[in-house]
Amino acid sequence: MRKIWTGAGATGLAIFAAPARAHLASTGFGDFYDGIAHVLITPEDLLVVIAAALLAGQRGTAAARLAALALPLAWLVGGLVGTRWQLMSTQPLLTTSTFVLAGLMVALDRRLNVAAVVTVAVIAGLLHGLANGPTMTPAGIGVQGLIGAISAVGVLTLLLSSQIAALTRDWHRIAVRVAGSWIAASGLLMFGWLYQSAT
């Protein structure tokens, strides 16, 4: 009962959270924390982390461990390159494709080997890092912000994928597949919005 009240209290506090008055995401605690916040409030980034973590978790602990390393490292490399690179016009299409693909694979529960999961994580990390670099630099949160962002990516991937890998009940694994289908479906719709905004 106490847990329910605690949960209800936390939910209430979350509902009445103060607005984020920021250029990119300003926490007031410095660039590192701004980078963390950026990942948490950017749906494209958050969705790809969730999708990659679900995919890695579905494929077991080995895939989960490697993905938790590969995704943030690739994100860092992409981000560092991105700080010196203009955002490509196709970048949103590419970043959306990553979570659509990962979400679809989660929904289909494909029996991918560990190398394939790591490849997905690396591609996703590189593309989202490349998108983060050019958006963070003008906002003045640069490399420290990038390190904050990849810390958030790493922790989220590790926490989520390890939880998913530990699931044993059938309906838990079905819930993961449903979540994958929701992510993929949102991305499919996003393709349409990108097309509309481009025309």
Add this chain to the structure above:
Amino acid sequence: MKTTPFSLFLRTAALLVALTPALALAHQEAGQATGLLAGLTHPVSGMDHLLAMVAVGLWGAVLGQPAIWVLPVAFPLMMALGGLMGLLGFPLPGVEIGIAASAIVLGAVVLTEQRPPLMLATLITAMFAIFHGHAHGAELPEGASALTYSLGFVISTGLLHAVGILIGTVHGRQFGRKVVRAAGGGVAIAGLFFMWKALA
């Protein structure tokens, strides 16, 4: 700690709410909260969409495993495909008629407890999903984030399936079976009304 469906539901709800603080003032990512809330409320604002979604869950519950989860996984994906078609400008004649037909057919199959092969059941729901996506998936409010709107729309649709599945869990009992069939009948009758409106 034992994880019950209720505690998992509470945690998921808390996480979803935590992801929706007022973020609309961020320069780069404007309109996220507006988009998510608009997406979440859109499917429940139209009775045609709402009843058909619940009927998908009801039918899944009537069919049992694996349809109980295959239909709710297939539906949002195909609905998004329909939305994508709408956004890309692919014409789909008779969308409103298709939506009304979805309520009639899905309600009727629940009422009569039809048990076709899984592939056929999936094809039927997927076909109707395209109509729902085409009609509803492309209605982005001004200033709202497209991705969070899409996410909210898909999540809300999924939760409506879950409502149908939850109602459908009573199907195993004598009285519950009548309740589920009656709910299907109600959806079918509402579908006839939507059809009359679509054709008028």
